[in-house]
Amino acid sequence: MDPKELKPLNIQFVSSTDSAEFSRLEWAMNRSSVVGLDAEWKPHRSQQSSYPFVSLLQIACRIDCTPSDVDGHGDGDEEVEDNDLLVFLLDLLAVPLPSIWELLRDMFVSPDILKLGFRFKQDLIYLSSTFHSQGCAPGFDRIEPFLDITSIYDHLQRKQPGRKLSKETKSLSTICEEVLGISLSKELQCSDWSHRPLTEEQKLYAAADAHCLLKIFSVFQGKIDKEGNSLHDTTPLHSPIAILGLKQIFEKPDVCVNVFSLKFGEASDMVRATAYFEIHQRNYSVVGSISKPSHRKTIPLDESLSKIVQKYGGKILLKDSDKKPRNSKKKGKKQSSVNLSCRERRVENSSDWQGPPPWDLSLGGDGCPKFLCDVMVEGLAKHLRCVGIDAAVPCLKKPEPRQLIDQAQKEKRVILTRDAKLLRHDYLIRNQVYRVKTLLKNDQLLEVIETFRLNISEDQLMSRCTKCNGRFIQKPLTTEEAIAAAKGFQVIPNCLFNKNLEFWQCTDCNQLYWEGTQYHNAVQKFIDVCKLNE
Known part of the structure; x- marks a missing residue:
């Protein structure tokens, strides 16, 4: 099924640090062991002397929820529907970048959060340049631990007997189709992401690109568990529905409409989220109009995820040369x-x-x-x-x-x-x-x-x-x-x-x-x- 053909969903669009959506994003980051990252910007000519300004950052969070986090009761084995997979669209054209720079930097380097991406180095270069241009020096210089979806795909291919590995680099849409059984439409990839307001189709497209990273990783983690590379008798990180492919989720009538929706509508949920912050003593110091957390606490990776990070994880490091646009110089006569x-x-x-x-x-x-x-x-x-x-x-x-x-x-x-x-x-x-x-x-x-x-x-x-x-x-x-x-x-x-x-x-x-x-x-x-x- 083509994600863009789904009915408009309640995607969390974060356009202000004073909004409920931003509070949910902070809460989710402190409860996520795995996040999927993607970014969108307005297409530009390669001859430009500066990097494009990133307009949108997508953060898909896999929440380490226990049933008590969601409904206040349960024995630990109940399904939590799709509440443990949340997708946030961070509008970098509306949110003051200095107010979120430290939040993102801490997430990028947190050893307790495994970051997923698809050829994300280019995105990080543009993202670093965007924040640097708004006074957030030195931007961003690294992401770790990090796992590229192409590495996951290559591993899954090796496990299929008799199948030759293709030397051709697969697109994210192709990987989704082969691993999850769905096809991501890339029609809106080159749309003008700097134009506001974004259409519902653009929001769904952006959310699906980040969301599918978590789904592909769930398939990968399931394979690793079956191969015996993860610790036995560990508590599952997510509910059974979290390891389904997008195709199966979209086909479930009672789940389809909630793929990207959040269940923060009830007051009791907000009370529990607030209580979580109080328990972990999240103190803020105010500098001018910018709120900065004095320290952040996340839940350490369990042993199963730690083994995956140790064996397959990597990192993205940016050099000084990466932060400077390169003007293409072609040999031969100069054109008038x-x-x-x-x-x-x-x-x-x-x-x-x-x-x-x-x-x-x-x-x-x-x-x-x-x-x-x-x-x-x-x-x-x-x-x-x-x-x-x-x-x-x-x-x-x-x-x-x-x-x-x-x-x-x-x-x-x-x-x-x-x-x-x-x-x-x-x-x-x-x-x-x-x-x-x-x-x-x-x-x-x-x-x-x-x-x-x-x-x-x-x-x-x-x-x-x-x-x-x-x-x-x-x-x-x-x-x-x-x-x-x-x-x-x-x-x-x-x-x-x-x-x-x-x-x-x-x-x-x-x-x-x-x-x-x-x-x-x-x-x-x-x-x-x-x-x-x-």
Whole structure:
């Protein structure tokens, strides 16, 4: 399930140190043995002389709750639903950075908290620069103990007999799909995170990225426990639901709506949280308008986690050179400002389609719209196929720009991309590339339809194979024909045989489709998206 398709959840968005959300964040940090970290910033050009300003810091906390922390009673073995996994979005554009610098620094270096991240060194560099620019010298210089999700993934791969380790570095979305059985949408990765207010989709996207780090670690810890590398007879760190993958959690109707929600609504919960602070004597000294904790106390790692840290843990250390942006210096002749300005104008002008497209009859085309969607808009390709438009993807997994352009020219297609660099190549043919401006797939579909003046009718919906872009066999298959076609290739649920459904088969990949609930829901979705009823 795509996290962004979930209904908006009660994510804890921290925009003030005086807010209840910030108090919950402090409480959670003092009760967490494991946290997942991620950061978001506005995309920038690599030639900039300064690092981007981090707009949002995501902190997913795994709370070491006992039942008494949650409901005041219990024998230690009860489920606490998902209360022990809390996600906070820290708005660095709203919160005064000096007021939280010490809180974050203590968490980054606390030996009692295992920090998780995915290639987090770059995030830490930008985060350190952001705080340094706001008077918090020297920013941040290290995180320990730290465990990268890629290391966890590599370990899990080694434990699968007969499986070769891939030399290619996996994306977080790919790791989630393989380990948890879910696919994280990365549509909003390049959105403007400096713009406020953030949309609900942005908040859910940011929270899911940090939340899945804890879920992947739970799978990893479960494997370690089974292998006997952790101490026996130790108290579990978290409830049984905490080791479920995101897919299973999202499928539980009584849990789905609370994946990221907090149960601090009752006054008794707040009283217990306050009592916890009093028990641990959290004293504050005030300097001007900035509150700083004089000392912080966390719960030491239990022996099971300590062994994981000792065997697999590491740390991130920043050097002085890491804190200074490097200007890219390419060998060869320097380009004049005139050439650069011409190139920039060409990129800007190429973003606006002026036509005609290569499939135009006046250019020798067949009059049928055809597109080639690069890796940045693969989701758009499936949406185009759903409305009956020919939308191919590159023949090669990682094509060079010239190979992508050659394929488009040979097949008389327009390349759809969000990569501005692709527009700078000198060997581009006029009107061969269109740069998609919007981020969400539905918006991208509407943008392409309007830009190229595509005629979409209800009869076209679901007329192409979403898997390979092939056309369907015009005559529907009978149940007997579908069973024969699916034999040894595709499983057809037995419950469909008594429903007198029509089956359709792709002429290219032989994939079978039928007009079930999923089909009708998809048709209605694209009727709404394309505004065919208006």
